[in-house]
Amino acid sequence: MVARSSEVRPSAVRHNAGAGGRRRRGAGRLAGLGLGGAALLFLLTGCDVGKTFHGFGWPQGGITPQSHRMYDLWIASCIAALAVGVFVWFLIFWCVIRYRKRGNDLPVQTRYNMPMEFLYTIAPILVVSVLFYYTAIVQTDVNKLSKNPDVTVEVVAFKWNWQFNYRDGQGVDANTVASTLGTSEVIPILVLPTGRSIRFEETSRDVIHSFWVPELLFKRDVMPGKIRNVFEVSSLDSEGAYVGRCAELCGTYHAFMNFELRVVSPEEYDQFLAAKRDGKTTQEALTAIGEDPYAQTTAPFETRRTEHNFNPDPAPAGAGR
Template identity: 45%
Template sequence: MGRMKLAVLTALAAVMLGGCSPLDESDLSRLALPVAGSDRSIHMWYLWLGTWIAVLVVFLLVFGMILYAPIRYRRKNVDDPAPVQVRYNLPLEALYTIAPVIIVAVFFFHTVESQNAQLEEVENPDHTIEVVGSKWQWTFNYLEGAPGGEPVYDQGDTANLPELWLPVNESVKFELISPDVIHSFWVPEFYFKMDVVPGNIPGKDGNNSFTMTPNREGTFTGRCAELCGVYHTRMLFKVKVVSADEYEAHLAELESAGQIGTPQGSTTADTVAGLEASGESDTED
């Protein structure tokens, strides 16, 4: 009977959440996630959906037992004896221990599967962008270069947010580096983030890189998701996913503006809007 109830609860939870989608306009139907913007987002979505189903099953089961006990064993008369108390029941206590372990193990298994799918390498990606996270700004080096053949870059600060331009439906490899402390590159619409670890060179000292394909045009807000100092909350950037022609035109604009090369964290990396002296923020970090 217990197995039947669990099966019914699982089916009920699946039916309730089965109509959800990462592309739905309703926040409720997306289970509070932003609208997906990457080909890799689907893996995290299934993990998120499965977690909600498991949580709902546990909630319905526990809440059902909480309601069942006082209704089933309520006293009809003041002289009625109290129900028999269960103490030192080894099978029941074993269940209390084993069930959570099984739940955590299942979560762990699917988390690793999702992580492996997110980090799956792509041979010969269409574009390679070097992401430099430094206190407290971002620099994006487009390594494939502009029409002239030289790498170009986008850069900004806390007052003028930098922009990361990406071509829709074309694969992009992100190589992450930091000249100072640990940052974290996060675009919520991509359902993925990765730490930017100083001294960790992509392809040499570890896998500080990942590949994905943006599949929805639009303007998103990226941010640092690792507490990196006093002005961590202001370490933001804009992501513009555009057509291939607009992307190429932007690279040409950067070349015309003289933004050629691959900055690795400029001398203004410690300058924050509102502070006059560069390096003053170092004393506050």
């Protein structure tokens, strides 16, 4: 006789075999998804994804090491977000197809999948942790200040123009050795050298403005009062002319509160500063180093304040009709 406890039911064998197969298939699917995601990231990092997709909305063509680091962080974050999005979309459509209605019987409503629940819990924590880690590193590097920068510029904003003061040190106690003041007729030009560390110290004479050169990838508020917003770039990589703007709504002519950043070689910068110290205007100093004396990237606001639009009616003032 065969003991009852030793009997093996075929249905139980089939059930155990089926459960083991399902677990193996589930593990295989997860492994396949992981390998697919790794392959996708490998392919994406092998090409210039930012250039292909126009920087995912982030300004391209940065001219400082800080701008390159911020740009790389943004592109990596977009790739990670797309990878997570594609994975979630795949799971949604897979569930729609795999568990679509078959007949009139409802599927089991209490079934759970421990590997998937574990994945949904751990994956977001890992993603957020990695993004936080690299964001903290890049932010710390971008906000870092050196003790003795090569060039210090005081940026003074007012309604609705700019003044750039070249200083001999840091802080409010430093002296201004040369200055450029913008007017309604002439766009102010900020001349800076390549290959040198540059500190910007910002202050406002009236309301809050914002100093923004897209190629620097810095947009810093310019505060009134005793607040001096300070930031620094370790170097400027390429020469050229770059438009600068006020990025904070500051009043009627906010949209026309532009300036130009002119990046030149260190030798030309020294010659420009020497010419300014000798009493030459910014336009004369720029001409002396072979640069265009006026802004190339923007133009003054045309006020059209002429006799033809101020008082077009020849009737004397006070004469009623």
